[in-house]
Amino acid sequence: MKSFGQRLKSIFSAKIDEEFFENMEDLLVESDLGALLSMEISDKLRESCKKKSIKNLDGLKGELRNILSDYVIEDSLKVKPGELNLFLFLGVNGVGKTTTIGRLAHYFKTKESVKDIVLSAGDTFRAAAIDQLKIHGERTNCRVVSQQHGADPGAVIFDTVKSAKSKGEELILADTAGRMHNKTNLIKELEKINKIVLNAVDKANYKKILVVDCTTGQNGLNQALQFNEAVKIDGVVLTKYDSSAKGGIIPAICNRLNIPFYFIGTGEGLDDIKPFNKVEYIKELIGV
Numbered sequence: 001m002k003s004f005g006q007r008l009k010s011i012f013s014a015k016i017d018e019e020f021f022e023n024m025e026d027l028l029v030e031s032d033l034g035a036l037l038s039m040e041i042s043d044k045l046r047e048s049c050k051k052k053s054i055k056n057l058d059g060l061k062g063e064l065r066n067i068l069s070d071y072v073i074e075d076s077l078k079v080k081p082g083e084l085n086l087f088l089f090l091g092v093n094g095v096g097k098t099t100t101i102g103r104l105a106h107y108f109k110t111k112e113s114v115k116d117i118v119l120s121a122g123d124t125f126r127a128a129a130i131d132q133l134k135i136h137g138e139r140t141n142c143r144v145v146s147q148q149h150g151a152d153p154g155a156v157i158f159d160t161v162k163s164a165k166s167k168g169e170e171l172i173l174a175d176t177a178g179r180m181h182n183k184t185n186l187i188k189e190l191e192k193i194n195k196i197v198l199n200a201v202d203k204a205n206y207k208k209i210l211v212v213d214c215t216t217g218q219n220g221l222n223q224a225l226q227f228n229e230a231v232k233i234d235g236v237v238l239t240k241y242d243s244s245a246k247g248g249i250i251p252a253i254c255n256r257l258n259i260p261f262y263f264i265g266t267g268e269g270l271d272d273i274k275p276f277n278k279v280e281y282i283k284e285l286i287g288v
């Protein structure tokens, strides 16, 4: 599939006319920005091109970069030294939560020199998720707190907080299930986990992080809205950025929920994650 930048080039004919802006709007919709946001961005682009008499593709790309920049929020996910940090990972099944925890354990150890990281196997719904987390624990040399398949996830995370506090560990990366017998159960379970964590951590740096799969398109926005309603999300990690030529879900989520993106997953290996960089992302999307 062609990238946004390649397609932008192909819809650009000699002049920037009404047909161009119509195609532009379609292109934004196809790139997962959603109909309303695409219209808004395309209208702003039309206006500024008119005002500044922009007539070439480079000028237009520059304007689009400026406009998109207002819709994309970047923030760094930092471990606060000397206190307990708890990052709780949420998201529907298969988006890459467990893999993200493994990659971030590796990242924080190697790039941010965080010494004591503990992984909490809060996805007790899928038996394999516990084993998968244990493997990540072995690979990254991190302690793993788990109970048996089907155990209460709130209890697992509560135990993790208790033991991390007594051992003076700095960072907990906690997994949660992405699937339950039905959606209402999942949301209820997450609300319960959140309450337990809030009671257990008191002064911790607690972040609720949604993991969104880049290949699911606009569905990612619906997931963000649902999870945010249950437990007010602090920020997002986008996975499988390597498997999609789109990525318009980023401005769509930032714009609707006013939350930042922290990291981008670019593969299945331990090193395949990087902090989200807004300027780089917009450059990559539009094509320099």
Ligand SMILES: Nc1nc2c(ncn2[C@@H]2O[C@H](COP(=O)(O)OP(=O)(O)OP(=O)(O)O)[C@@H](O)[C@H]2O)c(=O)[nH]1
Residues within 6 Å of the ligand: 091, 092, 093, 094, 095, 096, 097, 098, 099, 100, 123, 126, 129, 176, 177, 178, 179, 238, 239, 240, 241, 242, 243, 264, 265, 266, 267, 268, 272
């Ligand atoms: N190409 C690619 N694959 C990824 C990335 N992140 C995760 N995956 C793959 O996506 C699949 C699902 O990842 P998991 O980490 O098991 O997903 P999960 O959200 O924990 O799934 P549940 O436990 O079922 O909720 C695995 O095969 C991962 O290797 C990424 O950034 N790029």
